[in-house]
Amino acid sequence: MGAIEVPVLIVGGGGCGLSASVFLSDHGVGHVLVERHADTSILPKAHYLNQRTMEIFRQHGLDDEVAEQGAPVEKFGKVRWQTTLAGNGPLDARVIHEMDAFGGGELRERYAEAGPVLPVKLPQVRLEPILRRHAERRNPGRILFGHELADFSHDGDRIVATVRDVETGEITTVAAQYMVAADGGRTVGAALGVEMQGPPGLANVTTVYFSADLSAWWREGTLITHFLDPHHPDRSSNLIEMGPTWGTGCEEWGLHFSPNDPTPFDEETVVPRIREVLGLPDLDVTLLHVTHWTVEALLADRYRDGRVLLAGDAAHRQPPAVGLGLNTGIQDAHNLAWKLAAVLTGRAHDSLLDTYEAERWPVGRHNIDWAMSAAAHHQAILDVIGVGERTPPQRRVPMISTYFDPSPLGAVARARAAEVFDTHRAACQAHDVEMGFAYEEGAIAPDGSQPPARVPMRDVYQPTTRPGHLLPHAWLEREGRCLSTHDLTGPATGFALLTGPDGLAWREAAAQVAEKFSISISAAAIGRDAEFSDVDGRWEAVREISDEGAVLVRPDNHVAWRSMSGSESPVDVLANAVSRILDHPSGSPVVP
Incomplete structure (x- = not known):
């Protein structure tokens, strides 16, 4: 060439x-x-x-x-723990616990409010x-x-x-x-x-990808199913749908074996272990790939x-x-x-x-x-029900048997475990980790405000227009067309200036500043009698500015600058903010 x-x-x-x-x-x-x-x-x-x-x-x-x-969230919006997928033993095919995850189940409404689209599994x-x-x-x-x-x-x-x-x-x-x-x-x-x-490699993991018909036993709707072997702690593993069909019709699967499993996995030994983990000794398995990788x-x-x-x-x-x-x-x-x-x-x-x-x-x-913390905490979940590596071998079967016992003692065991399982929301309901991260330094013009308080488990996302944060999503309507606040900016439109209904001075300033810096700034008034109507009042609830205020949004939909109200010199203030964002000089917070 x-x-x-x-x-x-x-x-x-x-x-x-x-x-x-x-x-x-x-x-x-x-x-x-x-x-x-x-x-x-x-x-x-x-x-x-x-x-x-x-x-x-x-x-x-x-x-x-x-x-x-x-897969849509209804096809993967749970995490589940089981003993095996099938089998006739007293501890086989027992569901230990399941919980909503990644926007599924009762989480769906909260996730739908936070953005114009939901998570997807692919x-x-x-x-x-x-x-x-x-x-x-x-x-x-x-x-x-x-x-x-x-x-x-x-x-x-x-x-x-x-x-x-x-x-x-x-x-x-x-x-x-x-x-x-x-x-x-x-x-x-x-x-x-x-x-x-x-740290150096934390663990060596074997993952096997295979095809099999599990439709007779599979409980659909999970992102990941953890199989916990009551007899052998080093044989615990997890199974994941890999499509292309989702749910009980899934054709391909990924099975992650425990890093502590001593088996020297190869094409001869791995198929019998798949059958053992699932509790299906006669399962017809087609091996696709066996991979060995290091957790880092x-x-x-x-x-x-x-x-x-x-x-x-x-x-x-x-x-x-x-x-x-x-x-x-x-x-x-x-x-x-x-x-x-x-x-x-x-x-x-x-x-x-x-x-x-x-x-x-x-x-x-x-x-x-966060990922390290979540991975370490999963061990605590295994220990509380008696299948963790720290549980003495002679205590494993009695502890998990008590967990399933219908007696009052079993009810206590399940109640205690449920409280520990609930803390797993920091891993599978970490909405604030996914959406609430913010840039404290960079291509922003800080306004001196403090970030909203974050819940320790990071399972509740708090939208805010504070500079550095993701622009809150809200549904708007313009000339009969419904769109998100996130649609006002992007590679085609550049920056966006979102104002209250009385923010005309800011919108006029945007045109002058855009010309000065040779950038695109699309100005949008949102609110009563404005160009964009606030469909359900959500924008007013999350905007954190007055009717005279403005929010400048970058092409990646992170807030670059905001003014809580109007200004006597809107052109100068906005130009100062844009200059700071594009040239990144050092300086004090930009406060109108």
């Missing part, structure tokens, strides 16, 4: 890299993506797309196709082809699978990379102004000397090195508990895309890209710590 000059080079074609490609295309940023594999993932891997990620997909026209192939093996198709449609000829990064260097105001066609060996030189490393940390970070900080809790010491920006697993790797890994990576790409667009078009200084690390590194730190 010779040589290519392009604004951005993306290294890595997994969920994060392909999402970055789609987002950059929508922002009009030219780029090339290289991925060493010939095709997208052959393994299901991550499978839960949280509400924030689905909102991002909605902004970029991906949500319909993802939802069409994925494994990466089915998600990545969707992302690849959209990436190729929006950037034809520049999504290069079967091409690996062979070498790269900083060369003044650009990155010069050598890319090799894996099949032919043909070399292409790519010169880019910036490079996004979404390669899982395999190449770029190590070459730059980026240190992945954290690592965070890059920096997200930016010159003109290279790290995203996804190249920047953070966490235990799968809470389902934050892929979601965090996609949200990294979303944060970065509009900033790259602003810098590359000259609307912002290069220093805006420093805010990527300032904003996303703390989120990566928090999500790793």
